[in-house]
Amino acid sequence: MSETAETPLNQEPNRELPPRIDIPEIKGEMVHLRPATIEDLPRLDELDAYYNASRITGKDAQAERAVAHAWVRRSVAWSQGLAASESGVGDPESRRTIAWAVLTDSDHDDDGRIDAETTDNVIGMVFLIDIDGWARSARIQVLLGKDYRGRGYSRDMMPRVMTYGFAPEPAGLGMHRIWVAVPEKNTRSLSVYQSLGFVQSGTSRDALWDAENGKYQDLIVLDTLFDEYDPIRSLDAFGMHVIEDNPGMREALAMREHSIAIQQNNRETSRETSGRSGDDTSDNDRLRDEAFARIGVELNGDDDDAAAHAADDKRETSPSAPSDTVEGDSTWPYGQSDRKPSKNAWWRNLGLSRKRDTEESR
Template identity: 30%
Template sequence: MSDHLQADFSVKPTLVGERVLLRPFLLDQDAPVLRSLLQDPEVGRLTGSSHGPADREPWDEAAEERMRAWYGTRHEQADRLDLAVVERATGACVGEAVLNEWDSGNHSCNFRIALAEAGQGQGFGSEAARLIVGYGFAGLGLHRISLGVFAFNPRARRAYEKAGFVVEGVRRDALLYEDVWVDDIVMSILAPEWERHHGHPETAQG
């Protein structure tokens, strides 16, 4: 049973789908897109890393160094999995997909994804989610993978639902953005559910 598999996050796989693949970061190649993600006000809003225009800082040499230090060490992390999302047709990085907050005793992880504008609206998010979630269950022996999505991001919520995540609760008023309180919707997927539909709940029987 997958629950008895010892998770090994030190392995950084390449996961190949129909339209995207997930692979370890190639910093020099991926840096422009990663930089654009970190500078994008809309990404900051949707991920809750920004509370509004007032707390956005200019991109300077120190920010560049922090970005390169972060992504340049993702392959060394033994308790999380950070992978670049790459469009297969072009070979271009369009974002990142992450399994983090590993709870080894409970076989659980958090999932998050961020896509640049070039990777949005094409189904890349759902496919990338299926790839890394499938690896989490089959390759890492996880039992539960969860995420949070803010109420003002229905497009992301739909992408997660298409990949098999289900709503299990709401963290009310979890984010204050431009003086407006926003709920954080908690979603998850369990290993038995994945075994049943493999990320395609709309086609699952029964």
């Protein structure tokens, strides 16, 4: 991630953000991400990326454009080792930003041409903003061109960006919390975030103006914590493959293998004491996995048919950890205990000794 050394397991993490960051490239199945540049900003205008901004983020197009330009400039400044005050747009709280350009080389309309050929393959941006080193918190936001919305691109990129955000340093940012703020009428984004494991943590009443309907609307705040987020399950819910060399994924896989070994050991101990057969246990595991696959499709709803169909493909999303990964070196915190399938919130069982009120998010 940066020029800082890895934090020992028994030492309190440094709560100062590094003066410079190396923004990694991130690979997806449908898109790939690279650090955004100032030169990418005019492409957002060409993509009509600020179209219907009031519905998607609650801002008017002019305000949305202004913040996107500020985020990119702050990201570039951080990658160059400049202080927040030297970004050209300032940041009084010194909360850094990372901006990636979203690129695709696909021809989804089968016209024989790359979809985003005229914008050098750029179809939008994804941001980690308000990165607070002291609280270990960041906010995620996606900005896509008008013609590239609703195609499943967010479902491909967001779990991978969040994996990097939560992964321990130096593999990732080492965040404790990632959050979003979504207008109440943006039901599509709410569905995506909930499928990723975000839970509603608050509501800002009448915080936004709904120009389309001429009335105020609420701003919904959702978040997820580092010991609740499961990157493997998040990808599986959308029918996406794990890409092992993405930042933070090796740590996630190593911890998953460690957790699976614990589960297997617990099952063997249980069979020895209760006399249950191995076949019964295997059947239970199969039924549980099938239930989670169904949950992923149901949570997606009708917002993205392609992602829903992909979830039925029975893809392998939990390969073994790389042979050069040492489990003891990982500080990834989540566990993989046996879960009870829950259509409303399967991810809530991923926390380590953490209880959260789920009623208000249903």
